[in-house]
Amino acid sequence: MDLDLPPDLVDFRDEVRTWLDEHAPKEPRPRKSQAVREFDAAWQHTQWEGGWAGINWPVEYGGRGLSLLQQMVWYEEYARLGFSGIDCFFVALQHAGPTLIVRGDKAQKSAHLPLILRGDEVWAQGFSEPNAGSDLGSLQTWAEVDGDELVVTGQKVWTSFADIADMQELLVRTNREAPKHKGITWVICDMHSPGIEIRPIATIDGDAHFAEVFYDEVRIPLSNVVGDIDDGWSVAMSTLSFERGTAFTASQVRLNETVEQLITLARERPGPDGRRPAIHDEELARRLATARAEVAALRSMTYAGISRNSRQEMPGPEGSILKLFYAELGQRVYRLAVDLLGPELVCLGVTTGITDWQHDYLGSYAFSIAGGTSEIMKNIIGERVLGLPR
Amino acid sequence: MDFLLTSEQDEIVSSVNTFLGTELPHARRRELLAEGAVVDDDLWRKCGSLGWFGLGLGEAVGGVGYGLTEEALLFREIGRHLAPGPYLATVLAARVASGPQQSAILDGSVQVALVAMQRADVGADRVEGSALVYDHRVADLGLIVNPGGAALVELARFSETTPAPSIDPSISVATALAEGLQPVAYVSGADDPIFVRGAVLVAAMASGTAEATRDLSAAHARSRVQFGKPIGVHQAVKHACTDMAVRAEAAAMQTFVAAMTLDNDRLDAAFQASAAKVVATDAALENARAAIQVHGGLGFTWEHDSHLHMKRAHLLDHMLGSRREHLATLIDLPPAQ
Numbered sequence: 001m002d003l004d005l006p007p008d009l010v011d012f013r014d015e016v017r018t019w020l021d022e023h024a025p026k027e028p029r030p031r032k033s034q035a036v037r038e039f040d041a042a043w044q045h046t047q048w049e050g051g052w053a054g055i056n057w058p059v060e061y062g063g064r065g066l067s068l069l070q071q072m073v074w075y076e077e078y079a080r081l082g083f084s085g086i087d088c089f090f091v092a093l094q095h096a097g098p099t100l101i102v103r104g105d106k107a108q109k110s111a112h113l114p115l116i117l118r119g120d121e122v123w124a125q126g127f128s129e130p131n132a133g134s135d136l137g138s139l140q141t142w143a144e145v146d147g148d149e150l151v152v153t154g155q156k157v158w159t160s161f162a163d164i165a166d167m168q169e170l171l172v173r174t175n176r177e178a179p180k181h182k183g184i185t186w187v188i189c190d191m192h193s194p195g196i197e198i199r200p201i202a203t204i205d206g207d208a209h210f211a212e213v214f215y216d217e218v219r220i221p222l223s224n225v226v227g228d229i230d231d232g233w234s235v236a237m238s239t240l241s242f243e244r245g246t247a248f249t250a251s252q253v254r255l256n257e258t259v260e261q262l263i264t265l266a267r268e269r270p271g272p273d274g275r276r277p278a279i280h281d282e283e284l285a286r287r288l289a290t291a292r293a294e295v296a297a298l299r300s301m302t303y304a305g306i307s308r309n310s311r312q313e314m315p316g317p318e319g320s321i322l323k324l325f326y327a328e329l330g331q332r333v334y335r336l337a338v339d340l341l342g343p344e345l346v347c348l349g350v351t352t353g354i355t356d357w358q359h360d361y362l363g364s365y366a367f368s369i370a371g372g373t374s375e376i377m378k379n380i381i382g383e384r385v386l387g388l389p390r
Numbered sequence: 391m392d393f394l395l396t397s398e399q400d401e402i403v404s405s406v407n408t409f410l411g412t413e414l415p416h417a418r419r420r421e422l423l424a425e426g427a428v429v430d431d432d433l434w435r436k437c438g439s440l441g442w443f444g445l446g447l448g449e450a451v452g453g454v455g456y457g458l459t460e461e462a463l464l465f466r467e468i469g470r471h472l473a474p475g476p477y478l479a480t481v482l483a484a485r486v487a488s489g490p491q492q493s494a495i496l497d498g499s500v501q502v503a504l505v506a507m508q509r510a511d512v513g514a515d516r517v518e519g520s521a522l523v524y525d526h527r528v529a530d531l532g533l534i535v536n537p538g539g540a541a542l543v544e545l546a547r548f549s550e551t552t553p554a555p556s557i558d559p560s561i562s563v564a565t566a567l568a569e570g571l572q573p574v575a576y577v578s579g580a581d582d583p584i585f586v587r588g589a590v591l592v593a594a595m596a597s598g599t600a601e602a603t604r605d606l607s608a609a610h611a612r613s614r615v616q617f618g619k620p621i622g623v624h625q626a627v628k629h630a631c632t633d634m635a636v637r638a639e640a641a642a643m644q645t646f647v648a649a650m651t652l653d654n655d656r657l658d659a660a661f662q663a664s665a666a667k668v669v670a671t672d673a674a675l676e677n678a679r680a681a682i683q684v685h686g687g688l689g690f691t692w693e694h695d696s697h698l699h700m701k702r703a704h705l706l707d708h709m710l711g712s713r714r715e716h717l718a719t720l721i722d723l724p725p726a727q
Contacts, residue, residue, distance in 0.1 A: 002392045003650040009391070069391060260725050279721070289717035293665035296726055297644035304393040304643045311394065321639050324632075378632040379625070386608040386631055388622035 009069055016077045023050055024081050028354040031207055033200075037122060037164040040087040044119030053117040054093060056246065061101055061109065062117050068310045071246035072303075079253035082354050086250075088161045092116040092123035096169045098242035099186070103227045103235045108188065112167065124165035126156045126189065126213060127236070133158075134376045136171075137180045137233065141215060143172035143187070145222065145229070150174075150187060152195075152218040162198050162211035165191045170220075175230050186232035188224040195219070205362035244309040245302065245319055248326075252295075252302045255330055259291045261355065262337055269341075278340055287336050294329050301325065317384035324377040327367040334364035393646070395463075402456075403463050409440070410471040416695070419560075422474060428560055429475040429501065429528040438498020442477075443484050446587075452496045453484070457653035458587055462594040462645055469598025469674075469706075472698050474560035476525040478595070478709065479504035479533040482588050486533065486542045486577045495531075503529030503545060504709060507568070510534075512541055514576040517568045521548060524556075524705070526564040531574075535710060537660075540584040541573035558701040583652065588710040589663040590648045593670035596706045597641035599699045600673035603681035604634040606696065610685055630680050637673035644669045658727045664716040665726075671713065674703035 005013070023046050030039055047053045055074050057063020066074065097116050100109055115121035132139035141154025152172055159168070168189040175183030191198075195218040200211045227235040263279070266288060271278035278284050301322050309315045337357055341350050350357045368374040382388040395403070413433055422428055437443065446461040447453025454460075461481065468477050483502035484495045494500040503525045510519025512534050523532060526545060534541045545551075548566035556563035579585055608631050611622030621627045648662035656662075678700035682689035689696045707713060 003647070003654050003656070005391050256725075263721070263725075285721050286714075286717050289720040290668065292720050292725070293644075293668040293717075294640070296647075296662060296665035297640040297669045299726070300393070300643035300647040301640060303391070303647075307391075307393040318639075321636050325636050325640060375625070375629070378629040381632040381635055382622070382628035385635055386604075386611075388608060388611055388628050388631060389620045390623065 005069070005073070009073060012070055013073050013077065016074055019050055019052065020077055020081055023047075024083070029087070033161070033164045033209075037088055037161075040089055041119040041122070043087075044089050044117075048118045053119075054097065056242065056244075057093075057097065057101065057113075057117075061113050068244055068246055068306055071244075072249045072306055075246055075249035076253050079250040080257070082254075082257075084250055084254055088122050088164060089116070089119065091125045091160070091165075091169070092121060092167075094243070094247060095125060095239050096123040096167070098239045099169065099226065099235060102238045102242070103186075105226075107223065108226060112188070121167060122161060122165045124159050124162045124168045124191065124213075126159055126168045126170035128158045129155060130157050134373060137184070139171055139173060139184065141170075141172045143174050143185060143220075145174070146219075148222045150185070150220045150222060150225070152187075152189070152215045152220060154215050156213040156215075158201075158210050159198075159213050160210045162191070162213050163200055167191060168213075171232055171236060174232075178230060181233040183230055184232040184236075185229050186226045186235035187220055188226065189218070189220055193218050193220065204365060205359050240314065243319075244315060245305045245322070248322065249302055249306075251326060252298050255326070255333060256295045256299065258337075258355075258360075259288070259295050259333055261352065262333070262340055263288050263292070265352065266340055272342070284336075284340055287339075291329075291333050291336060294332075298322075298326060298329060317380050320372075320377040320380045321385070323372065324374055324381065327374050327377075330367045331364050334361040337361055393643070399460065399463060402460055403467060406464055406467040407470075410467060410473055414471055414473055419472060419474070423559055428525070428562065434475060434501060435498040437477075438496060443481050443498065444496045445481070447484055447496075451488075452493055457649070458590060459646060459649040459653050461587075462590055462649040465591045465594035466598035466601075466642070466645070469595030469702070470602045472560065472599075472602075472695065472702060476501050476503050476529050478588060478591055479524075479529070479535075481591065482535060482540065482584050483531060483533045483542055485582055485584055485587075486540050486575045488575065491542075491574070500531060501525070501529040502531045502533050502542070505532040505534045505543065505566075506709070507534050507536075510568070512536055512539070514539070514541070514578070515572065517541055517543060517571040517573055519568055521566045521568055522554075523548070523551070523564045523566055524561055524709070526551065526553070526566075527562040534573075535585050535588050537579055537585045537711075539576060539578040540582075542575040543568070543571055543573050547571050556705070558698070558705050560698065561702070561705055583659065585710065586652060586660050586663045589667045589716070590645060590652065592706050592710045593641070593645040593648065593663070593666035596667075596670035596674035596703060597638065597645050599703055599706070600634070600638040600641050600670065600677040603674075603677040603696060603699050604631065604638045607631050607634060607677075607681045607684040610688075627684060630684055634677045634680050637677055641666075641670035641673035656727060658723075661720065661723045661726050664711075664719045664723075667711065667716045668713060668720070671703065671707040674706060675700070678703050 054063030055066045059065040129139050143150040143152045170187050170189040172185050174185040195216045197214040198211050266278040271281040305322050344350050345357050441454040444453030445456050446458050449455040479502040503523050506522040507519050532543045532545045551564050551566040554563045611627050614621050645666045648666035651662040652659040681696040688694050
């Protein structure tokens with residue numbers, strides 16, 4: 001065990017901090033989709049120009065090829081400026097790009113990787129369907145080979161940024177006879193293709209980040225298939241070896257900042273008795289202190305996870321423990337924000353700095369749903385960590 | 391930066407585990423409980439000869455020369471095995487005593503009880519007030535540990551020592567009174583943060599307990615068959631076990647980070663220690679509660695260990711500062727580094 005960053009990483013942190021201070025956007029990120037795209041694309045382009053695009057991508061593909069600890073430092077500094085790291089380039093940088101790097105052919109790589117890094121190509125994920133959520137393997141969107149094309153008909157749902165995306169990593173069924181995980185194909189779908197209809201779905205925070213996507217005989221060249229026909233499940237899983245828990249550092253730092261902001265607010269604002277600062281209210285003070293303790297534990301678990309992942313080929317199921325702990329803790333923290341900010345948050349809305357508390361509170365309901373529900377995380381932990389029967 | 395155990399640290403864990411597994415199997419612990427003797431003096435001296443009481447002390451004074459991190463590893467196993475005895479106060483007292491007294495503590499010929507004093511006056515020259523003494527039946531000396539300092543006292547000098555019905559049958563408790571009592575040794579918190587060290591070690595025992603109840607429950611959920619299936623297939627049971635795994639992981643990781651923080655002389659050592667104490671004792675209590683539930687009727691029996699973990703967790707929750715005190719510390723301190 002060793003708590004200290006080695007000296008070269010301390011220097012690296014200074015380099016990152018200086019660069020981010022000079023280049024990161026100072027204005028708050030917009031909400032509406034087209035403006036979001038312009039904002040995120042401009043920022044991604046700035047990172048590319050500065051040599052900071054694709055920090056976890058190998059150098060031969062234009063990435064920065066940082067070590068796990070360097071990535072961790074990058075995300076920490078990144079998050080301190082108020083970025084969560086989850087913007088409309090998230091799928092391209094963390095999922096589709098890495099998948100192409102591991103399983104794509106030469107033409108696929110050169111067609112997309114440079115555009116992603118430069119901030120010119122936004123990707124969406126086309127995985128979930130109305131009847132294939134947690135049970136992704138039972139997806140039914142059908143693709144038939146016709147000459148040198150796939151003809152896709154079906155529906156996807158919960159597709160984030162579908163309305164502003166250029167490309168989609170699309171999972172389709174190409175074989176109904178094979179066992180369900182053996183009849184799926186991973187294909188690059190151009191979101192501007194004829195036959196695609198996108199219907200944005202408004203979310204509980206009033207934004208429309210995700211959408212239903214309908215495919216009516218959408219024709220995709222076979223050259224867009226990544227890996228082999230019917231081998232898409234293994235292609236989809238191949239990015240798992242890329243995800244080493246470093247990007248999660250940003251979420252952890254953001255939650256820590258949120259708790260610290262709440263403590264500052266509790267010192268400045270009157271408490272439930274209307275006279276003394278909220279921090280003097282025993283119940284609120286105790287819950288704030290507990291949140292501080294639990295965020296400290298979250299941080300310790302995050303770093304332990306990165307250490308673990310630097311020692312093993314494939315990240316283990318322990319990552320689910322971290323995600324579950326984060327989801328539950330994050331929701332407790334925002335519930336605490338509601339109780340601290342009281343009727344003002346609920347009725348009037350409270351904004352401090354770039355934080356809109358009502359909006360962020362509503363967003364916290366997604367923590368235990370997005371990226372695998374907490375129930376599924378619990379099944380994974382129970383079965384793969386504790387060895388409980390299925 | 392690396393948050394995993396080194397191979398040397400792994401070895402400490404496995405040797406402690408083997409030793410406690412051999413010396414204190416379930417049957418032997420139950421024998422000690424039935425005798426009411428609680429601590430086996432021979433075993434205590436063996437622990438002394440293994441260097442357990444001076445793991446984190448320098449070799450110049452007869453210690454092993456490791457840090458708080460290694461002590462935390464030892465105490466996690468002590469918690470896991472429900473080892474009875476005043477390990478905590480003995481290890482901390484070895485930092486307060488000096489000369490022959492220190493040697494006697496280190497080699498296991500003297501045991502030190504933890505003494506909790508509230509609304510008391512504890513200083514280098516004088517101890518005054520009412521006390522709660524843990525393990526009073528087995529120990530010769532007592533250690534009072536406050537954030538301001540740690541005072542070593544002779545238990546015989548307390549008056550009105552009255553045994554009390556401790557919830558944990560393997561830790562005896564007595565109330566007592568100190569009137570103008572003179573400590574035999576005193577170390578201020580500024581010279582050695584013994585209170586912070588102690589809080590981390592309590593967190594370590596709590597984290598061991600939380601892991602033990604997690605493992606007992608998972609094993610039961612795998613093997614107990616009802617309606618033709620192991621009960622662990624049901625999500626109501628599976629998810630209860632999962633929650634235990636999450637709490638145990640949080641407790642262990644935060645405890646080790648707190649220990650490393652102090653070993654590295656960082657400014658946020660007290661913050662990290664209080665966070666560890668809060669998270670780990672909560673994990674110990676919640677996991678023990680869940681373990682009793684997952685075991686059904688068996689969990690409510692005296693014979694099963696679940697209740698001993700639950701009872702131990704309650705005492706750990708109060709040792710070296712209550713939850714309430716640590717939460718107050720956490721809100722007052724500047725944020726973690």
